[in-house]
Every structure is written in structure tokens, then in C-alpha cells.
Amino acid sequence: MQDSNATPITDVAAHVDALGRQARAAARILARTDAGTRSAALQAIADGIRAAAPALTEANARDLTAGREAGLDDALLDRLALTDDRIEAMAAGLEQVAALPDPVGAVEALHPMPSGIRVGRMRVPLGVVGIIYESRPNVTADAAALCLKSGNACVLRGGSEAQHSNRAIAECIASGLQTAGLPPEAVQIVATTDRAAVGALITLHEQIDVLVPRGGKGLIERIMREATVPMIKHLDGICHCFVDGAADLDMAERVVINAKTQRYGTCNTLETLLLDAAIAPALLPRLHERFEALGVELRGCAESCRLVPALTPATDADWDTEYLAPILSVRIVPGIDEAMAHIARHGSGHTDAIVTHHHPHAERFLREVDSSSVMVNASTRFADGFEYGLGAEIGISTDRLHARGPVGLEGLTTQKYIVLGEGHIRE
């Protein structure tokens, strides 16, 4: 099924259903494995990926050729490319995940109850994870590693432009699983580029326990409308930084410049800067000078444009835009209440920060701002599974249920109650 010369799939729904059933059976076996076996599988996969580097490069070349013929732009072709460094990074990533503490089987808080029973919670895999992603083929290895480490089977649906690369990586994964004595169906890729496969996967709630869609807003919104499988998703990253009236301006400048310019295309990049009117006259001209030198366009509210006439006037749409580009909207507000009201109205619940030396404002911001990450005196760019010590990250959730913010291995598990008695009955 994962052979790159496979015959075309005609019944897409039946194919996806079969993958789901095989994944469910594999998940039951995986849930019973010990940590050592799962880590050994990850090591075997890493070894296989290194050994298969020439084959991976060749498969990737087919995708790149097809991509060029299809007129993909340079940025997309770059994301698609599997260089030697990227192949080594995939293998090293598998080894890093293998070395993380095992999340499965831990029992939390086994408490005696008044009835005499003891009650606790055991951490267990979610079951079968469906992952839908776009052009980067390394996601195939990264996502499989996180799912396997946490004891889950997975069904992967990558971008059609990366199909040969993804199949070649999936072959390495299947071999590694077999080497470790685990069922190769623990990691399967959808063997068709037919878009109907996405529709089949996201409604297969009997077999798939959770979806993790990774991609642009269009993909996520389609899945939200159509899925019957619950999901852990990331929608928007409209991140704010509010510089309070009681902020250290040097610190504010350092944090704001980093949050906007350390990388432009990431979801935790700063998109809107809110300035307390008390410090705006001193801070905004400095920031404008720095940002201009860095090639960042500032789009300001009327008051900002009055202070720094060189700014582009912002339109209403700017406050709701995730630029993912060297553009920053700037608004001057009377104080923290208006800053938090702006964030509540225009934010996406991803990551928002305050820069302040005023303790009560720091405390209020932490308590009252309703986002997956809320920060004091730190760059929004820290919102990341590695920076938070999760060791790895399957994505950043802007949902509220189950997993919120960066999602690591724990987010791919759940807890069941365990009850120990000695023949206890309920009176």
C-alpha cells in the first residue's frame, strides 16, 4: 500500500476506512507495549532514514520535478526539498523524541475514598491520530515519532506535492516498526492524492480518535466545517504586545523588536503593538526608527500617525490581520483596560504579552487575558513546545478543550480512572 508504484485507489472511502480499521488494531497492540519497545522502534526508524538517504533524495527529486512543472513557487519548492541536512535532522528528531520521558502508564494520585476504594488516574494513549498536513515531507517522520512515543497509531495525509517523498519516508517507518516487532500499520499514509480522502478521514469517527490538522487557514476552516472527528487545531496567531505606562522602555524596545522580527512567518510572531498613551510619545519614534532600519512597515492608528507622521494609516482590517510578514499594526490606548478590551475583541487567543514594571498590571494581564499563552516581560516568540520544555511539539492549539497552547506528548494522551477495591460494593 505504501509502495510508490501502487495501483491507483479507486474507492477512496473504502481505502480510508481500511486504513482506519488497521490503525485501530495496531493501536490496541501499541497501547500494550512498553516504553523500551517504542523507543527502539524510533531508533530503528532513524537508522533506516539515514541508510535510505539516497532513496529519499531520489523520491524527493521526483516531487521537486513535478512541482517545478506544476509551477510551484520558490518558497513552496524550498519547503518541499529534502536536503542531506534535512534528512539528518529527521533522523536526529526521531532520536530526540525517543529520548524523552515516556508519558504512558503513569498513575496520578491514587487516593483512598470514604467508601474504602482507592481511585487514581492512569495516563494512556488517545488511540488513533489522524494528521493532515501540507508540503513539508519531514512532518511525516516528526508526527509519526510523537504518535509512536505516546503509544498512538496514526494515519497521515500529506500534501500531494510531496507524495513520493512521503511514501519513501513511510517505507522507512514501516521497516523500523517491523524491526522492533511492532505492527507496520501503526503508521500509515493515505495512498492516494484524491482530495476526497480528506473528507473520508475527517468523518471516520469510529476509527480515528482525534485529528491534528496542520496547514493554512483554508484547510483548517474546511475541516472545522466538515469533521465529525474531534480535533486539536491551530487557527490564527494574531499576537499582541501591550507596553504599559509603567514599562522600562529599553526592555519594551528589546522585547517588541524580537517578537516582530526574530521570524516573520511563525504563528507566535507579534502582529499588533498596543502602546499606553503615557509612553507612546517617548517609545514610538524609537521603535519606528528601529523597525524602519529592519524593513518593517508600521501601520498606525490616528494617534500613532499624529506622533509619527511617516507611519502608514491602519484600516479596520489591520487589527484582525495575521500578516506573517514584516508589517506591524500599532495602536495607542489610554491604559490596560482598553488594551485588554482590544485583545479580547481582535485577538485570536494564541499569545499575548505585556511589558510592565507595575506588579498589579502584570497580575491582571495574566489573569484576565484569555489566550493560550499569556506573558509578562517576554517575547511572544517563546510560545513554543521546545521553549516550554515539552521536548517536542505536534502543534500549537488555539482550542480550549483538551490541549491549549503548545501540544507535546502529554497532549496526545488521555487519562482513565482506575479503581482498586477488595470486594467493595456500593451501599
Add this chain to the structure above:
Amino acid sequence: MQDSNATPITDVAAHVDALGRQARAAARILARTDAGTRSAALQAIADGIRAAAPALTEANARDLTAGREAGLDDALLDRLALTDDRIEAMAAGLEQVAALPDPVGAVEALHPMPSGIRVGRMRVPLGVVGIIYESRPNVTADAAALCLKSGNACVLRGGSEAQHSNRAIAECIASGLQTAGLPPEAVQIVATTDRAAVGALITLHEQIDVLVPRGGKGLIERIMREATVPMIKHLDGICHCFVDGAADLDMAERVVINAKTQRYGTCNTLETLLLDAAIAPALLPRLHERFEALGVELRGCAESCRLVPALTPATDADWDTEYLAPILSVRIVPGIDEAMAHIARHGSGHTDAIVTHHHPHAERFLREVDSSSVMVNASTRFADGFEYGLGAEIGISTDRLHARGPVGLEGLTTQKYIVLGEGHIRE
């Protein structure tokens, strides 16, 4: 809006949308309240319910009269009835929830990271909870209490047969909220019995953060098909008890009789008994005698019927049936592997128990059975928020994401990351 003489709602979708927006605004205020204010509101509501007992009885009499005219059966009329005892129980329930530890605001594990930032997680309300339930009017007060205690606003959609009772209870809730200085829109009921309101509520994902449907399987399955709001739900309770070959037969008898007969209509009641072939000849005749005396019909596999010819032969459908009645299916299996395979195939992931004195079998059952509650030597009837020490219960989740098993106040909250820096930037 919650007046029992309100004019009919003509635009159901607009009405539900308005409730959602008001709930969202109230949720933002609630999320900022302290524990004392929310507990004071619950106490004020309890006082109001006691003071309004005559009005509640009168409103309930209107529902009962309408129910009798509509031909509701005695069981349904009993569930609908608000006796003095049940009114007092609602008030006492509010006071019990008020006295529980407050789940909101706790910060877990504020760890320093290599970068110098400190990262922790703060427990916060989910936001707006939509609750859809059937005939028992006390759910209006119980659900509101749990939502308010955990800092959530809620929109309640009760059964049309309880509409007057629900409105009268909602008036007490609104008055109590106002007494405590909280917005009355924190708890709203849908002011129409039009079934289209359910459709509007379950697709209002902009305003409703989570649905908690409470009702029969038909209601839940409809909501699963149509909802775009994520939910915490309970589907089936096909609970098993496996009596291992190494079980104490007196203990097994005690546990099995309790699990089946302590109450018949509850989701954690035993529905299928699995007996190891080694102890079946000694145990099944004893159990048959006890169950016969208790009026419970046993439906057995071929081997069970051979051992006790008086049993009704089970059909394939029996293994997948939640009887909620004095009926128990019985199957004899060669051992623990076949017992767990039966549970994996026919169980609903709710609650399953083993009776054994063999430690390795107890450990395997705990690890390998994939249900929200897994028990050793205890009656399945213990699967309950009160018995587990949660203090209260909004329902029992058979889902895997977010909340699994009995759901108390913690299940109505989520965690956000908080990051403390001193001007830290990402390198």
C-alpha cells in the same frame, strides 16, 4: 426573556445567537470574579429557590398537567415532578457546590527554563457551556451551579415538557446572580420549545465553547452528527465484569450482584458478566439462584445454558445491548485474553471490572482495558463523580479528549500557559 408569559420567539436562530453573545459577555466578567463572589451567588440562588418553593410548585403543576394531557407515562411524570424534597435537594446541592474548593486560578508547576523564562499553567474557565437536557428540571439548578462555580457562563436548553419549571428556576438563578452583583446573563435558558433551537445552539461555535448534552442516545447521536461546537458527551454504558479463574467466589458474587442490582437504570450498571471457564461451574449456579430471587433475567452463551439450562439463550445482539433493566448477559470465556477481547469488541469504553486474586491479571486488566473507568475487585456502580471525590458531576464522559469518565469542576476548566520573563527575548 425568562418570563413565563414571554411572547413567542419567531426567529429562533437570532434568539439563540443573542443568548450566545450575552453569555460570552457575561463569561468575560465571570472569569474575572473571585471565588467568594461566585460562592455568594450560589448561596443567594439557594436561598431564592427555598423562598420560591410555592412558585416553583405552581409552575411545575402546569408542566405536570400539560404532561398528563399529552399522555406522558408515569416514569416521565415522576422525573418531571418537583416535590418539596426535590426543591430542598436543589437548594442543598447549590450549597454543596458552593462549598467545594475553587478550581479557577490555580497555577501549576512554574518552572524555570534554560532561556531564563519561567513557564507554568493557570487553570481558567472554559468560557460558555451549552447544556442540552431532557425532562428533569433540577438539572437547571445543578448544571448552573457547576458552571458558575467553575467561572463559566451557560446557556441551558431543557426539555419542553419542563418549560414552566425551568423558567421558574431560571428566575431564581437570575435574581441570585443580581444579588451577588453578577450579570444575570451568566445563566440563560433558551426561551422557546422550538426544536430548531437545538440545531442553532450546537452550531454556534463562535459563542459556545463546549456542549454537554445530557439525554438519551437518540439526542446524543443527533448532536454528534450536526454539532460544530466540541462536546463532552456520554453515549453508552455497556459495562462488564470479568470473574477471573483466580477469584474469590464470595467476593465475586457480592460484587456482581451489587453491580447489577444496586440500581438498574444507571449507566454504570453491569450489563454483561464474563466468567472464566475454570470457575463458571461453581459460580454460575450460585449467581443464577441469587439473580432469580432478585427478579433478574440471565441471558447466557451456549456454554452458560449448558451449565444452567434454565437460562435464556443470548443472541448476538445481547452483547451489544445496554439493558438499563433487570437483565444480564453472561458469557463463559477461556481466560483473561478472551475476556479483554470481548470487552474491546462489545464494550462502550465506560466502566469495566475484574474480580481476581491474581496480581498479574489485575495489572494487565488495569493497563490493557481501554475504558474511562477500569476496576479491580469493586462494583462498577462506583463510577461516579461523588464516589471518586470530585464533589459533584456534570456527567460521565465516554469521550477520550479533554475529560474522560466522571466530569466534575475540573472538567469545566482548561489551562493556559503563563510565561514570566524579565525582558527575555528569543535568540
